[in-house]
Amino acid sequence: MEYSRLLSQNLLPLSKPSKPWSCSLIKLCTPLLLFTAAFFVLSAYKKSAAPPQYYHNLFLKAGSNDSIAKHLKKLTQEPHVAGTPENFATADYVFSVFQSSGLDVHYRDYQVLLTYPLSRSISVSLPEGEVIPLKLEEDRIEDDPSTSNPKVIPTFHAYSPSGNVSASVVFANYGREQDYAILRDAGVDPKGAIVIAKYGKIYRGDIVDLAAKAGAVGIVVYSDPEDYGGNRTQGYYPHSKWLPPSGVQRGSIYSELGDPLTPGWPSVPDAEQLSVDDPRTKLPLIPSIPISAEDAALIMKSIGGSVAPAEWHGALDLPDYRLGRGPAVLNLHYKSNHTVTPIRDVFAVIEGSEEPDRYVLLGNHRDAWTFGAGDPNGGTATLLEMAQRLGKLIKRGWRPRRSIILCNWDAEEYALIGSTEWVEENYDLLFSSAVAYLNVDVAVSGPGFDPNSTPQLDDLVKEIANEVEDPDNPGKTIYESWVASIGDSPQPMGRLGGGGSDYAPFVQHAGIAATDFGLGRDFTVYHSIYDDYMWMATFGDPLFHRHVAVGAMWGLIALKLADATILPFNYSTYAHNLQLYVDVLETQLKASDAPSTRVSTLPLHKSIAELRKAAEYITKKAKEVGEGGNGELKLIRSLNDHLFMAERAFTDREGLPGNPWYKHLVYGPTNTNKYGTTSFPGIYDLIASMAAGANGNNNNNNSSKSWDDVQHQIWRVSRAIRRVALVLRGEFT
Ligand SMILES: [Zn+2]
CATH class of the missing domain: 3.50.30.30 (Glucose Oxidase; domain 1)
Structure with a gap:
């Protein structure tokens, strides 16, 4: 039941990619040496391979529902809660499929409380x-x-x-x-x-x-x-x-x-x-x-x-x-x-040919409360099938421009433990080199696209969703079906402020741009004994075509981010969303009778205006440098650094009030709902606790001191937005 066979006719002759520079060597190099090295690798690369679009098309056509179904059957044979021998067996399976796909594989164990x-x-x-x-x-x-x-x-x-x-x-x-x-x-x-x-x-x-x-x-x-x-x-x-x-x-x-x-x-x-x-x-x-x-x-x-x-x-x-x-x-x-108990994260690395020290990460967890056919192994099966497709592209001469890492997390169900420990361990390297993190947890629970992202990736997610056919709506793309289903909602993309899956440490702790999506809106057998292969093959995705579609989107977004000369990040969308959040905040302040003499949102309006200008500036600059500007490697590299590092500037060392681990000041959980995706959580929680105080629910009262605290949080968010604008401009003041 494969969608189509990979590598049928009229392909390029098999050719080995030119030897990429070793990652560790590159890290030791001076920037100048790096650019020179990258230039030579690029020149060698161009002689031996087709343009990225050729491989992206190959990838898209190569989806196999049959392989995904086989992986899922294997992964869901036994229940596999984190820390059990059965879950170590699934780690072995993931490791062996990564390895047989020709990718560099390793694992990392942590000792954690389960x-x-x-x-x-x-x-x-x-x-x-x-x-x-x-x-x-x-x-x-x-x-x-x-x-x-x-x-x-x-x-x-x-x-x-x-x-x-x-x-x-x-x-x-x-x-x-x-x-x-x-x-x-x-x-x-x-x-x-x-x-x-x-x-x-x-x-x-x-x-x-x-x-x-x-x-x-x-x-x-x-x-x-x-x-x-x-x-x-x-x-x-x-x-x-x-x-x-x-x-x-x-x-x-x-x-x-x-x-x-x-x-x-x-x-x-x-x-x-x-x-x-x-x-x-x-x-x-x-x-x-x-x-x-x-x-x-x-x-x-x-x-x-x-x-x-x-x-x-x-x-x-x-x-x-x-x-x-x-x-x-x-x-x-x-x-x-x-x-x-020990837990095990498994990784497969595809080293980039031109910028091996820039990383696009894709992640999914493997541990399940029971069999995990929906949560999470539909995602794992899709990740494995994607690894096989990428392995085939490599055999055909493809190497991504930037490195790609496939991550398979353990103990997500307990507290996103595998991903969080890894992000904590690798924080500084991730901070300086991660371009984006693309998460899929429950890949499929039925029909209907459910996209979430940090806003600079909205355009890319929509563009890719418009390149993949909706398995439930033949002749229409996933994007077209989604647009028809959302009506005129002002902001239909979901955001990543809640703690629902492994994107949380990447976005909320490390400030890395991210996406999280799947197909299906109500997952009825969630975390029950009935989340097994038979449920999935009968109701969730009988033909496994929805899984193939998720794999197509996941992989294509990764390929675009890994191969694009200039990263497809749009910060005007970010500015637009921040403005929407300020509107919500102003309504909330009005409803709470905030004294206008003490609380003003003007700093937010001003900083968002700065960001809007900086976003326009870098978009213009990106056009000048151009997709074909390969001779300007230094310029391209510097522009891209500003594009992906800008997200980091939303984070703040001190983090959210009362919970400094959460460093992102725009997206994070609120004190009363870790699944909530309220923006500006620090401001929201203060106002909410004052409203509760006014109702006699806690010790806070509606005092001027508390409103001063709200104003301080507004200033902190405003300063973060200004920092983002500065990074995008890429110039010292
Ligand atoms: Zn899950």
Whole structure:
């Protein structure tokens, strides 16, 4: 079932690329020597190969759904949670495919804190004395043997502390701050209670943190059929794509990134390591267990008190949803094994022919909560098939201008650990030499393009999406289908401020331009036992054509970034987006009654105007230097350096207030939702905490000191934007 065969007829004769300069040698060279060397390599290169476009076309035509399906089948044979022998076996597989594709392969191990469930139980004690134990098991499906695999990890929340608690229950909707405000208004106090909350609106770690902050002693989180069960007339998997009522979303509840024992530094062998009970690890404080809709119904039936607001009602089979607390008592027991365990990142490197010390990185994680057919191994299978295609191009004489690194991360599910440790270890080299990072996590969960990027890459992502046919809309490109689906949304591209996947350390810590995309909008069996090969081959992507399309976009974006003489970065788009964020900020300030004498957004307007001018200046300069300006290597190199280094200038040594690890001042998580993609998170959090203070939710008050803090954060962002403009201009003041 291949799309088309690579390397059929009328190709160039096989020719070896000229010997590239060794990376380590280049690093030692003086800049002058570097330019001279690059010039000679370029001259030799041009004699032996076709123009990049020729190879890009070859790449595009070479996609093989058959290979992707085979890789996915292999990767999803066994469940492979990080730190298990089964996941080391998938690392071996990735290594062997990279190697047999003719790429330079290596791996890097880290020793990190992972957690596994030892035992768990939940029961409901009714007032009349009856005790109902919850099942805490997902139903096996006869036609899908994977679901009977005894190695599947029990349903649990990674990093939950061990605990034994019994308390009356309170229902907290999606567990957000505003939900607790409604509970408070209704006179329901979660202090000392066990909270039951729904998945779906905020990061599960924030659901647990906010419950702990509200005084709860334990929490259970469930997937309501309203959010995960479709319209409930189609049935559930295996009859439809929807999550069965016994399905459970596993997941981590840790709210920081990377190994908890090495916050901010890499977990290399013999590294400084905190102890597990050190508060600097910021590990979760209350025991937490994820449960199914089926089990949740047993708890919800036992809750009395006033009826919950209409919008809190889901689709459990109940007369109504009530707030509690009690009268039923929940008994929650959880025992965890917190253990330091090795994990393994695997890398394949294609050394650039002209600028081997400039890197385009592509990444995907490999570890999964269960089989990971959707999350993440559709992405891994696509990465492997892409490696094979690139290997074939190399055999045909192609070498990229810049180096390409394929990264396969481990322990993403726990806290983006593999990528974060690697970025922390290689921070300075990445800072000075990474052109962009291109992430794919869940490659496919169904139809529909879901693009996210830092704004200077918007144009490139759209351009490439317009070169790839939409497998669900023959005759239309992915871009055309996407435009038709988004209506007139002012900014349809998603941004990378949340912590949803491995792009986070690259963008938010190191300030590297990035993209993250896939096909499919609702991934119904996410982190459940049903995320297996059969689900994918039946519902997610029966012909694996969607995977091929994702591979085509991923690879082409990488090839354009690796081969373009002048990097296709557009900072006018960035300026435009920053202006949109200022509009949102001004609305937020108005709504919070910010005193106009103390808070002004003028510094932002001024710095964005500077950036706009600098963006126009460098675009003009790029045109002058021109795509064909090979004689002007110094100029090209310097222009490109300014283009990719400009993103770094959005970062700041001191980082976000209260969390200095997050250095990017425009894109980062907010304090109450690590999945959120709010812009200017430092400013947003201050205003939000003051609004909460005005409502009596915390100790902050709407004082002039706090508004001065807001103004200080506005100045910090403005200064960062000015720094970006300066880098783009490339001249000292
Ligand atoms: Zn994932």
